[in-house]
Amino acid sequence: MTDAQPITRRKPSxxxxxxxxxxxxxxxxxxxxxxxxxxxxxxxxxxxxFMSRWEGTRSFFVDGTSPYSEEAxxxxxxxxxxxxxxxxxDPGYFVYPFxxxxxxxxxxxxxxxxxxxxxxxxxxxxxxxxLFLLLNLYRWQPGVLLLPILLLWALFDYFAARGLFLGQPxxxxxxxxxxxxxxxxxxxxxxxxxxxxxxxxxxxMGYLIVPILLIWALVSQRYRFIAGFGVAFVILMGASFLxxxxxFGDWLAQMQLYPQYTAAAYPDLGSPVWNLMxxxxxxxxxxxxxxxxLVLVPAAWGWYQVLVHKRDELFLWSVTLTLVVTHLIALxxxxxxxxxxxxxxxxxxxxxxxxxxxxxxxxxxxxLIIFNWALFxxxxxxxxxxxxxxxxxxLSFGIYALLLVTRRQWVTYGPRLAR
Numbered sequence: 001m002t003d004a005q006p007i008t009r010r011k012p013s014x015x016x017x018x019x020x021x022x023x024x025x026x027x028x029x030x031x032x033x034x035x036x037x038x039x040x041x042x043x044x045x046x047x048x049x050f051m052s053r054w055e056g057t058r059s060f061f062v063d064g065t066s067p068y069s070e071e072a073x074x075x076x077x078x079x080x081x082x083x084x085x086x087x088x089x090d091p092g093y094f095v096y097p098f099x100x101x102x103x104x105x106x107x108x109x110x111x112x113x114x115x116x117x118x119x120x121x122x123x124x125x126x127x128x129x130x131l132f133l134l135l136n137l138y139r140w141q142p143g144v145l146l147l148p149i150l151l152l153w154a155l156f157d158y159f160a161a162r163g164l165f166l167g168q169p170x171x172x173x174x175x176x177x178x179x180x181x182x183x184x185x186x187x188x189x190x191x192x193x194x195x196x197x198x199x200x201x202x203x204x205m206g207y208l209i210v211p212i213l214l215i216w217a218l219v220s221q222r223y224r225f226i227a228g229f230g231v232a233f234v235i236l237m238g239a240s241f242l243x244x245x246x247x248f249g250d251w252l253a254q255m256q257l258y259p260q261y262t263a264a265a266y267p268d269l270g271s272p273v274w275n276l277m278x279x280x281x282x283x284x285x286x287x288x289x290x291x292x293x294l295v296l297v298p299a300a301w302g303w304y305q306v307l308v309h310k311r312d313e314l315f316l317w318s319v320t321l322t323l324v325v326t327h328l329i330a331l332x333x334x335x336x337x338x339x340x341x342x343x344x345x346x347x348x349x350x351x352x353x354x355x356x357x358x359x360x361x362x363x364x365x366x367x368l369i370i371f372n373w374a375l376f377x378x379x380x381x382x383x384x385x386x387x388x389x390x391x392x393x394x395l396s397f398g399i400y401a402l403l404l405v406t407r408r409q410w411v412t413y414g415p416r417l418a419r
Contacts (some may be wrong), residue, residue: 018199029121037117046114048080048092050167056094056114057101058108060244067094067101079112091261095254096169098240098247100201103172109337124240126175127154127164127339133182134346137415142349148357150349153365154342158372163336170337173202177209177340181319184225187418189217193228197236205337208326209319216315219307220388262332270386271330272396275389292329298404299325312417317372317410319405320344328396335391341399348402351409 041047054075056067065071076092077085085091094100107115131154135142142150154160163171176199183192196213199206212292217225240247262269270278273295277288302318305311323340327333353361373397379388401412 013308019342029125032121032124033114033117036120037114040143041116041120042113045113045116046165047119047167049169050116050119051079051112052076052092052094053100053104053169054098054108054112054119056096057104058272060101061105061108064249066244066250067098068247068254093254093257095251095258095262097203097236097251099236101197101243102236102239103169103201116167120164123164123167123171124155126171127160130154130175130178130339130342131346133178134342135180137182138347138350139415140346140350140353142353142361144356146353146362148363149362153369157369158376159335159338159341162277162376166336168334168336169202170205170334171339173199173205174337174339177206177323178343179314180213182341184213184222185316185415185417189222192218193225193230194232197229197232200233200236203327204330204333205340207330208299208322213319216303216307232321237356247354259331269387269392270388271333272328272393275393276397278391281369295325295328295400313411313414314407315417316414317403317407320347320410321400324396324400324403328400333392335387338395340391341395344399344403347410347414348406351413354413 038318054344056072059065059072059075060067060071063071063075074084076094077083080092081089089229093261104119107118110118128151131150135150155164160171162168179195180192183189183195196206196210200210208354212300214229217223217229269275274288274290277283277291278285281287299321302314302321305314306318307353320343323343327337327340349361349364352364375394376387376391379390380386
């Protein structure tokens with residue numbers, strides 16, 4: 001005779017609470033959209049990074065032209081500059097995988113002020129939801145006094161706020177990457193795989209972590225993760241080819257132009273390693289690639305330990321280091337991408353709280369906000385608010401170094417994979 005596990009059912013009162021909570025969240029989001037439109041996007045049109053994706057998507061669904069076409073590119077430039085571009089200006093090409101239109105598409109049937117308000121609230125939701133996922137991942141309850149400060153930091157730290165003002169899709173990718181990691185630890189492998197597939201809308205943020213997680217899933221026999229990713233990715237790609245059969249070649253053509261026009265528009269900005277080796281030291285591309293390889297070595301060692309020696313306790317450290325390295329050595333990166341470093345920062349905030357109390361965490365968070373904004377304000381170049389290369393370097397190299405010297409803390413106090 002076997003012991004049977006009783007089936008627990010939610011009480012009707014619990015179901016009502018969930019419904020009321022859901023309606024409350026929806027009401028907050030809708031109210032936020034209305035207020036954002038009223039006081040911000042209708043008064044100060046902008047969000048140029050969103051504009052390129054929005055107008056490219058609008059050109060496809062409304063005008064019936066490819067988002068990569070010259071017509072769509074001209075539409076984007078007319079929206080941003082009021083004219084076609086002149087020499088050395090960012091042309092604002094769509095330049096994302098075609099399936100980005102499925103994410104942006106619901107907003108193209110309202111005017112841009114409303115669309116950008118919806119998008120900004122979506123990005124705010126992604127930033128806050130990511131913070132709550134991280135708090136849950138690290139099993140940290142910061143308390144009623146510290147939590148509001150962390151929420152403000154998640155939204156208004158320089159890298160997050162710049163992404164909000166620009167309408168950067170990187171915040172959506174950040175949320176999807178954090179959701180992937182959180183779901184892996186909860187063994188919600190299908191959810192993790194689907195989230196990772198959708199995160200590929202911005203490949204430069206996942207070119208290292210996507211393949212390595214798929215290899216890890218194969219080695220670990222987490223086949224639902226692979227299936228979730230595979231099904232979602234096939235649907236995205238299949239629907240893209242169905243709607244725009246020639247999109248892949250057009251996308252690659254714009255991708256090949258990307259380094260040229262970004263280098264012309266922002267000649268002093270590249271990856272943090274590029275900034276160090278070429279902008280500051282003038283050592284050339286060979287030295288840059290040597291440093292790129294050296295930067296990769298600790299992450300490669302971590303994954304060797306995880307994949308070959310089954311050291312699951314190093315999994316999260318290796319994931320975090322890989323995401324940091326991604327932006328250290330990318331061909332080009334953008335400062336709003338650095339919100340992904342919150343994966344490490346929240347872990348360190350918890351360790352400070354554990355050892356020294358929430359008071360020091362409060363000071364650390366406020367100090368980080370002030371430092372990042374002050375660094376930008378004191379170094380910003382020109383009327384177009386072009387960032388100085390140092391803005392890209394301090395946090396990224398700092399987090400990288402911190403990860404190297406605190407590996408044992410991640411092993412001791414980090415969450416463990418469920419088997």
